[in-house]
Each structure stands twice: as structure tokens, then as C-alpha cells.
Amino acid sequence: MSHSDFHDQARAAREAAHVLAGLTRSRKDQALHAMAAALLAAQDEVLDANAADLERAKAAGTAQSMLDRLALDPARLEAMARGLQDLAALADPIGETLRGFSTPDGLQISQVRVPLGVVGIIYEARPNVTADAAGICLKSGNAALLRGSSSALESNRTVVAALRNGLEEVGLDPNTVNLVEGGREVTGEMMTARGLVDVLIPRGGAGLIEAVVTGSTVPVIETGTGNCHLFVDVDADQDMALRIMLNAKTQRPSVCNALETVLVHRKVAETFVPRMVQALTAAGVTVHGDESVTCLEPGVVPAGPGEYDAEYLSLDLAARVVADVDEAVDHIRAHSSGHSETIITGNLVTADRFVSTVDAAAVLVNASSRFVDGGEFGFGAEIGISTQKLHARGPMALAEMTSTKYVVRGQGHVRA
């Protein structure tokens, strides 16, 4: 795809977004149902295309875990369709009035939610993201430029074709949902298309996110890197601490809200660290630690330099003993990616101190960080978990896919 091809596509998406911004909720919900039906109707084409993608990936020696992410089957396709239908059941964020007031001279001012416009999503292998992101964009009134990975190209083409068929069936512009094709240079065009693309959201690994954040002149919402900590306070219920630790580490180790580092209060370290290592080892987790831990449990793998700074995203966990809650907070400040940080304590003062001094998208008391998720929060949809401070922080759902505008009504008001 040449430079002008992408720009033409983005301009067409902009036109579609202009119309979409004015649609009622009923029209958008009708479109979501039509998209779901069209996706199910295209099952044979989608699964054939996916088989071709899988064959190509296998021939290229792709790892099994990646193949699993890439693979579609009738059940996954049905889940994609159900996801679109579920979006139809959610309230429309557009038009919500966030503030409304009158000035002393009688100007009436209201701040209302409006769509962002054209949203670009750059993501990796999973083709279910294609339907998911298209649906969330549509419900929030945004046209979507979907830049999936080349490994899922055939699958994404058939999915997007089906979604566009659904849009056309209800009389909407198919350019509301677009697959961005072409080589690496097209990603560059997308990242610098200021004025055409309103926001870029990368969904994927740390490398992808870093590349988009540093290469874009279009505003970016950073998602997903989670170097999450759990602090076991001196006043913790140790059984609860173990339960939550195991859940946060092992329930799904590859995701951003999984636990990566445990910090243990010095006064309970001698009893807790051995229990912890035993429980984690029994669950298949390898514990890594500096001398504060290895001196209590010689079986622990010595932690290398920088090991407290990165996500494992695997059945590995870093551990360290700290003097108190303040040293725990200091460790988190130095190493955290600002995603989800947890304290286990029965002490209210300590809990309050942790909550107020830890700076992260989510701070948890006596609960697993795996709950930091749009679905678990009851938002019904999630486009990602923002770890930046601007615009949206934490699970991003429909409201986070909007902007606002001020409407000012006067009766001939001029400024003195």
C-alpha cells in the first residue's frame, strides 16, 4: 500500500466518522447486530483463511503459544459475534452531559461526550481483537483503522470484510471499519498521520508499545505493560497473602495484571518466605530473589541485575525483603510500570499509607491484581489497560474512547 493509499483510506474513515458521530444509539446497536450476524454467516471463509494463516505460521516455525493465539474455531468465532451483541446491550457513552452550568451573565454551558473521531489500533496476532476493537470503536462513535499483524492477515481480511458487509446491510458506510494493509512503512504513515488519525492505541507486547509511543506524532494511549507488585505487610493474614499471591501469579501468567514481584515485610520474612517459596514451587513457579531472600531460602534463584524491572509473563516471580511499608513503596516507585500494585494487610493505617503513596493505575488492598480488568470492573468491554496518566488510566472501556465538547448557548452575549 503506497503512501497515498493509506491517506485515502484514513480520509474515507474520517468521512465515515463524521456520519457515525451523529448516529443514534439504536442505529449503532442495529449495526453491531448486523456485524455479528455477518461474521457468523462468513464462518467458512473466516476459518479457511485462518487455516491458511496457521499453515503459513507453522511453516515459518512460529511458537505454539503464538499459534494458539492466532487460531480460530467455531466457538471462538461465536464468542467474537457475541462480543458484538453484548456491546449493543451497553449504554451509549455519546451525548452524556458531564457538566452543565450557567455563568453569572446567563451563558448556558454544558460539556458533552463526543467520539474521538478516527481511532487507529495497532495489534498483534489475535484475530478476535479485530472484531472486538471494531465493535468498541463503533459503539463509541469512532471509525476504526485496524492494523493487525501480517501473520493474521488472511483471517483479518475475512473478518473485516464480514463486518463491512454487516455495516452495508444496515445502510452504513463500510469505511467505518478498515483493515490497514501493507508493509512496515504503512505503520509509519499511521503513526504520523496527524489530523487524519485522532488517537493510536497499541495493543501488544512491550516492544510494540515502545515503538508506537516513541515513533508517533499522533497522540497515543499506552496500554498493557504491567510489572505488578504485592507487598506482604507485617500485619497481613499470611494465608490470605498466599492465596492472593498464587492467584495473581498463576491464574494467567502471560497477562499484564499478573503478579511479577513479591515484597515481604522483614518482621515476617523468616516465617513467610519459606512458606511462600514452598507454595509457589508446588504451583510450578520459580522464585528469583536477591540476598535478602536467598539468605532465608537457599533454593531461590539469585535475581540478576534488572530482574526487578521487567515482566516475566511466565511462571517466574521475583521476591525481596523490605524493612517496612515505606521501603516497599520506594521499591515500587523505582521499579513499577504503574499498572497494579497490591498490599496485603489487616492494618488500616498501613493500608491507607500504601494506597495514598503508591502511584499506579490501580492500587489494591487484600485482593488479587487479576481483578484489574474492564470485564471484572463491570465495564462490559475493554480496549486495553492504560498505564499512562493522560486521558485514561486503568481499564479503558467505552467512556475512555470518547472526548468532550463544550456547548455554549447565549442570547447575543459579547465579552466586556
Next chain:
Amino acid sequence: MSHSDFHDQARAAREAAHVLAGLTRSRKDQALHAMAAALLAAQDEVLDANAADLERAKAAGTAQSMLDRLALDPARLEAMARGLQDLAALADPIGETLRGFSTPDGLQISQVRVPLGVVGIIYEARPNVTADAAGICLKSGNAALLRGSSSALESNRTVVAALRNGLEEVGLDPNTVNLVEGGREVTGEMMTARGLVDVLIPRGGAGLIEAVVTGSTVPVIETGTGNCHLFVDVDADQDMALRIMLNAKTQRPSVCNALETVLVHRKVAETFVPRMVQALTAAGVTVHGDESVTCLEPGVVPAGPGEYDAEYLSLDLAARVVADVDEAVDHIRAHSSGHSETIITGNLVTADRFVSTVDAAAVLVNASSRFVDGGEFGFGAEIGISTQKLHARGPMALAEMTSTKYVVRGQGHVRA
């Protein structure tokens, strides 16, 4: 200032921000009053330094309008101090709970306002921005890295020294407010200091804003470019249209919410355009127009290519005749910077159509765009007017200088 000097300064600001985030409103208000008092106490030093800046600027042949912006006097200094005191009277945005709910399993979730952290502000000549920005940052719990222009360096040094004295007097870290000195390369360091600087806000002309937006890897809030339009509908009260047009154009032509282009409905153009040109000319405004206007008023200056795309920021105004509200909206979509767009009409349907289809930070009905301002909206403080869609759009006050965090409280909750 070498690379490491700026990074040291930013790190010190980060430490200050960590403490600042936990301060009560009383402590912050006490600091604002101390900063105001210290600024007044330093009047002689500040005015001497300002005189030196002015002399240097005059010697360099700086334009009178720039000298006016640079100049301080006792009255302006007092206004700066009063600005800080006024901030103390405003509510603290930090700690406000935006959402609070429980999940079906009893997790208690709340979303609370927290500071952004370290805010970098890059701005042009006016030294009053230094106190203003420092105060807004402090009240919203953010440490400030202030990058003023070299032309105001001596003034800014004395202002920042006074503000830091005020902070120290009440026992706070002076690194809460910092002047960033050094050559152009330091601006580059500031723009790429991801992880040290949480957000950059450029305040100034279009060139400065463009440079910061395209050169930064730190998230930026774009402020200030306003290519604002006013549409005179067929159902407009023409006297009201003239009054509002004159106010929006001439009350302060150099600012971003001043009017730049008038669009006139074709059906009233023949009577309205001559009246408009006469009134504007009498007010010292030069009207520029394409053939749709020059054919009605030969005295109008023919508009050159691109003239509908830029701000004049002077007593010049572009004009064009359009077929109807839809053509007016199309013109605005093609040429607007998304700041403030106005319709003058007595027709409710037309007003609604304009309000719903124009995509801008503010859309006005029968009122001057000069009202789009934090002060006029009653926000009490303003750091700029955002023309981007992410995070904040329109006048940015204290709430817009914050982020949020989710606090999740459980009783041992783990995810199934």
C-alpha cells in the same frame, strides 16, 4: 545545562512531586500564600531583572508588542501575587472521587483524582506565566518544570527564586517549582524525558506548539491554535451577528479564541455582507474574501490561497458566502483548528444541526467565542485551551491537571 543537569533537576522534581501528592489542601494553600508574599517581597529584584531583560530585548530590535508582553511593573507583579492567592481559594481537585461502585462479589472500587506528577511547561515571553503555571501546578499537586523563553530569563530567575523561597518558608521542597535553563538541546531533553516528565504543555504560538507536538515522546497537551469561525445563518438576528462578530474579532485580536473567518448564508449575503464590511472597516478591520464576497463588495481584499487555513491574530478577517448550514459545517471541517465555532441563528433546528455536526472544543450559539476561556467559564484558573481530543478539550483548569487512580478494596478476593 548539560544532559545530566536537566535529568538531575527532573529527578529532584519527581521527588518533590511524590511528597506534594500527599499534601492536604491546607498545606498547599499555605504554600500559595507564602509564594505570593515572597513574590511581592522580591519586587525590587524582579523589576531590576525585568529591566535588564527589556534592555537586552530592545537592543536586539524586538517588536514593541513583544516588549509589552515581556514588561513587568508593580501592578503586574501584584496581579501575579493575587493570582496565587486566588488559587488558594479554589477547591482542591485531588482526592475527588469520580466513580465508586461494588462488584457482584463485593470488591469495592473507587476512582479518585491524583496529580499527574511532573508537568513540563514550555512557553514564550510573558514572565507572568511563570508564577501562574507554578501556582496551578502546585494547587493540583504537580511539580513544575518551567521552560520560559531566553528573552525573559533574568525575570524568570528572580520570579522562580522568590516562589522557591516561599515554598521553603513553609517547609516544602523548593524543587516543587523549577526553572529549566540552558540552550535548545535542553528543550530536546525535556521533550524526550519519558518516565521523568509526565506531561508537556506548550503555551505559545503555532510554531512552538508544532515543534513540541512533533518532537516529544513525552505525552503532550496541545493548546492554543484557534482558527475560529462564525456562521451567520439565514435566520440570524443581523444586528446581533454584527455585535458578536465585532466583539469576537476586535476585543482582543491576538488571542486564540478571537474570530478569524465569517461565513454568511447565501440568502442574506446581499444585504449582510455590505453591512458587515462597513462595520468591520469602521472598526479598523480589513476583510479578506474569495469571489463569493468580492462580487458583493469590491472593496474586500481578495483572499489568497490558504488564507482560510491560518489565524490572522490581527485586525484581519476572512469571509466567504456559503449555501447553507451544511456548507458552513463543511467549510469548518476543512479549515478549522477545532477551537471555537459559532453560529448566529434564531432557528432551533439549524442551531441543533450546527452544534451536533461541528467537531470542536467549543461550539457557541449566539455568543462571542471570546467567552471560551477558563476565567469566563468560572474555573478560576486556566493553564491553556486544549485543542486536542485526548485528556482535556477546551479550557484547562485544575481538574484537567490531574489523572486518576483506581482503589480496589477486597477481603481476600481471588479471581476464579
